[in-house]
Amino acid sequence: MKGEKTVPKTDYTIEPGKQDITSTVVLDAPRELVFKAYTDPKLFARWWGPSRYVNDIDKFDARSGGEWRVVQRGADGSEHAFRGVNHTVDAPERICQTFEYEPMAGHVALQTATFEELGNKTRITAQIVFQSVMDRDGMVASGMKSGADESMERLQDLLDTLKSGK
């Protein structure tokens, strides 16, 4: 039926007083494809962050030891730059990297995504650990959840497109 599609549901664990956020989501696509969408810059640019921004990939060395930097550009000229380094990129299971929003320079987080096969689906468990509870709570207050939910919806749409070979 036209318009019928799976909308992924992300669950968040955000305990009071802790420094981390853990989220889990199951996407309807094989793990290799999901991993590719995380590590191929052209694909990554198509789903990461809110759709009102265009992702401009400045650096994207998707290897252990590689750097990444992405600028989200809005139609109104607004820019949001993020950067980090990849501690581990272990295909197709795990990515562990640092994360910094450049206007908040000095506030760095460590994020780890693990990819598990569930038949033809993939469970992504993502953890972000912050330097302080305040940093963590600030990220939550900034609307992180709705941004992440939208990313996962866009990612599922992209995966559907890739699966259909379009």
Add this chain to the structure above:
Amino acid sequence: MKGEKTVPKTDYTIEPGKQDITSTVVLDAPRELVFKAYTDPKLFARWWGPSRYVNDIDKFDARSGGEWRVVQRGADGSEHAFRGVNHTVDAPERICQTFEYEPMAGHVALQTATFEELGNKTRITAQIVFQSVMDRDGMVASGMKSGADESMERLQDLLDTLKSGK
């Protein structure tokens, strides 16, 4: 007087149930020199970790985005390898990097050292944030404090040697 020397005293903040460790120490040397001892591989090898190991520097790219890997070798043939990536190296103020003990692969920490000038002395504030309270507590139980205390003593000795121009 012969044998008279400053032994640095490191203070640790390790709160129950938290994911981080913060330590502070004041070293008797100018900040530029302390920072150099952290970022010059030849100097770093002379103070980092317990003196019963020799530091074999495998990688040491002390720039933002650079990788590091150091193997501690004991006289008995034992080896302890550590690795990470530098998120930020901002001379002479700040180093933020990932840290992993290779036999515990997958358990990654984010460590940040800040260097403050106190006249001709330098205060180092070091924070390590772990992915879990269990990782943090495991690090404490492994004898991290005595290892770190010894590192700071060795670093002060090295700084004394460098200051005296030997």
